[in-house]
Amino acid sequence: MTTQSNPLPESFDSPGVAPAVLSATRPFYWSVRRELCEYRSIYIAPLAVAAVTVFGFLIATIGRALSVDDLARRRAILEEPTHFAMAVIMLTTLIVGIFYSLDALHGERRDRSILFWKSLPVSDLTTVLSKASIPLVVLPLITVALTVATQWIMLLLSSLALMGSGMSVATLWTPPSLVRMSLMLLYHMVTVHVLWHAPIYCWLLLVSGWARRAPFLWAALPPAAICVLEKIAFNTQHFYSLLEYRLAGGPEAVTMPGMSPLNPMTHLTPGHFLGSPGLWIGLAFAAAFLAAAVRLRRYRGPL
Amino acid sequence: MTVIEARGLRKAFGTTVALDGLDLRVEEGRILGLIGPNGAGKTTALNAILGLTPYQGELKVLGRDPWSERDQLMRDVSFIADVAVLPRWIRVSELLDYVAGVHPRFDRAKAQAFLAKTTIQAASKVRELSKGMVAQLHLALVMSIDARLLVLDEPTLGLDILYRKQFYDSLLNDYFDRSRTILVTTHQVEEVQHVLTDLMFINRGRIVFRCSMEEFESRYLEVTVNPAQAAAARALRPMHERQVLGRSVLLFDQADRRQLASLGDVRTPSIADLFVAVLGDKPSQPTGTAGQGAAQ
Numbered sequence: 001m002t003t004q005s006n007p008l009p010e011s012f013d014s015p016g017v018a019p020a021v022l023s024a025t026r027p028f029y030w031s032v033r034r035e036l037c038e039y040r041s042i043y044i045a046p047l048a049v050a051a052v053t054v055f056g057f058l059i060a061t062i063g064r065a066l067s068v069d070d071l072a073r074r075r076a077i078l079e080e081p082t083h084f085a086m087a088v089i090m091l092t093t094l095i096v097g098i099f100y101s102l103d104a105l106h107g108e109r110r111d112r113s114i115l116f117w118k119s120l121p122v123s124d125l126t127t128v129l130s131k132a133s134i135p136l137v138v139l140p141l142i143t144v145a146l147t148v149a150t151q152w153i154m155l156l157l158s159s160l161a162l163m164g165s166g167m168s169v170a171t172l173w174t175p176p177s178l179v180r181m182s183l184m185l186l187y188h189m190v191t192v193h194v195l196w197h198a199p200i201y202c203w204l205l206l207v208s209g210w211a212r213r214a215p216f217l218w219a220a221l222p223p224a225a226i227c228v229l230e231k232i233a234f235n236t237q238h239f240y241s242l243l244e245y246r247l248a249g250g251p252e253a254v255t256m257p258g259m260s261p262l263n264p265m266t267h268l269t270p271g272h273f274l275g276s277p278g279l280w281i282g283l284a285f286a287a288a289f290l291a292a293a294v295r296l297r298r299y300r301g302p303l
Numbered sequence: 304m305t306v307i308e309a310r311g312l313r314k315a316f317g318t319t320v321a322l323d324g325l326d327l328r329v330e331e332g333r334i335l336g337l338i339g340p341n342g343a344g345k346t347t348a349l350n351a352i353l354g355l356t357p358y359q360g361e362l363k364v365l366g367r368d369p370w371s372e373r374d375q376l377m378r379d380v381s382f383i384a385d386v387a388v389l390p391r392w393i394r395v396s397e398l399l400d401y402v403a404g405v406h407p408r409f410d411r412a413k414a415q416a417f418l419a420k421t422t423i424q425a426a427s428k429v430r431e432l433s434k435g436m437v438a439q440l441h442l443a444l445v446m447s448i449d450a451r452l453l454v455l456d457e458p459t460l461g462l463d464i465l466y467r468k469q470f471y472d473s474l475l476n477d478y479f480d481r482s483r484t485i486l487v488t489t490h491q492v493e494e495v496q497h498v499l500t501d502l503m504f505i506n507r508g509r510i511v512f513r514c515s516m517e518e519f520e521s522r523y524l525e526v527t528v529n530p531a532q533a534a535a536a537r538a539l540r541p542m543h544e545r546q547v548l549g550r551s552v553l554l555f556d557q558a559d560r561r562q563l564a565s566l567g568d569v570r571t572p573s574i575a576d577l578f579v580a581v582l583g584d585k586p587s588q589p590t591g592t593a594g595q596g597a598a599q
Contacts, residue, residue: 030404
């Protein structure tokens with residue numbers, strides 16, 4: 001990850017190049033890089049999963065597609081793995097994001113390196129924001145970029161295979177449909193995985209900064225306990241439904257590309273999504289959890 | 304110029320009082336040793352100075368409030384809080400990249416020059432380095448930061464004698480100058496004796512003794528006397544007396560050297576001897592009258 005190249009200009013100390021902006025963004029940029037350096041699984045895990053799906057596509061799907069004569073069926077066989085690749089990459093980054101968030105503010109206290117990080121001129125706000133940006137910015141970007149790359153590689157491979165066997169590539173699914181699927185994916189990631197799930201990741205970050213041990217249990221057990229208590233005390237399941245709705249993706253859950261047989265573009269309802277109170281309440285919770293995490297990092301030392 | 308100014312610093316953990324109205328003043332260009340028994344409040348005092356812990360009372364470090372302005376303060380302050388706090392997963396080259404990225408006063412070339420004198424490889428991960436090498440690496444980083452205050456809390460704990468000596472030698476030769484200030488705590492007092500310019504003893508959350516090393520060397524004398532001269536020596540009102548191999552060792556504050564020389568062998572005491580004299584033989588007991596006197 002770390003090469004000698006330095007994408008930011010070395011003019012940090014020279015006046016006149018908006019030093020205020022640089023001094024604010026530079027520690028943030030390096031903090032994010034540091035996270036990628038420490039948690040290499042952030043990009044290695046989805047890369048490995050993408051490589052495996054391409055490999056599987058190459059050895060299994062193409063052969064099967066070539067042996068089929070019916071054009072529509074061949075197209076379906078070739079198209080199916082592109083949905084599969086998207087789903088497994090998304091699942092991988094989801095799992096990586098959860099485990100990353102649970103460890104982000106816990107690991108540095110566990111190995112005492114927080115004493116080193118705090119000896120540098122990086123504020124707790126910058127640190128916490130850089131850690132929050134991993135599940136909320138970096139992982140969604142990786143998901144979209146990697147999925148799009150995987151799908152184009154699959155398209156390219158099947159075109160080559162069909163041409164090699166003297167078949168027409170005209171019946172393949174087309175780049176316009178791929179582009180549409182990519183846009184759908186981007187929309188789905190931004191609405192569901194970033195905006196709707198933000199309070200979940202921020203909650204995990206807060207717990208990782210608070211818990212002395214077992215952050216996973218501290219993150220999962222209190223909500224479970226509330227569900228059980230509510231059931232016992234009032235015989236209702238409001239909190240459970242709330243959690244389920246949040247985890248499932250809320251109003252835009254149906255925008256998962258490939259899930260709907262209809263033209264998915266007609267399902268996008270950004271107006272409805274932006275108008276739903278659940279989104280804004282969730283974001284308010286996310287902000288509160290982050291603010292608490294920043295404050296906690298100031299107080300907490302090594303474990 | 305005052306680098307650290309603390310007045311009435313207080314900090315309690317539950318019912319345990321770690322800092323009990325600590326007053327501290329450190330001027331620029333000094334190397335101050337903060338010596339105290341375990342649990343005296345050394346680390347808590349340093350943590351307050353470094354903005355790692357909240358406190359009550361007044362504290363200014365380089366004119367800033369460390370608790371609310373830690374990130375700003377860290378441009379001018381470096382610290383080694385403990386041995387082995389460098390992240391174990393990081394490569395040496397990545398560590399240099401990162402510090403160069405976030406610290407405006409870090410001189411990467413300088414750090415590389417320091418590291419070239421060691422056996423540390425740029426491609427090594429910290430977890431592959433020995434404890435002594437990690438300390439060398441951390442010192443190389445810290446010495447390459449153009450800071451005004453360097454705080455070291457037990458920086459050589461657990462290192463062998465060669466590394467310890469090297470650590471303080473390079474600190475003096477390659478880093479310290481009159482515009483910098485160093486604050487160090489350690490239990491290995493004898494090793495820092497020749498390094499320090501100032502000395503402070505801390506006990507039960509208070510500074511119980513302070514003096515410069517010049518003062519230390521001119522004021523305090525230790526005389527070893529045979530039992531026959533012991534009574535005569537005691538008449539001169541020593542601060543402290545201990546028995547070594549059947550002879551008495553007496554420590555005096557501002558005594559006449561010639562008078563003492565007539566009684567036995569006179570020498571400058573070690574910091575450890577003075578420490579015992581000031582704090583009493585039992586560190587858990589309240590400070591004795593000798594300590595009170597010396598603190599004036």
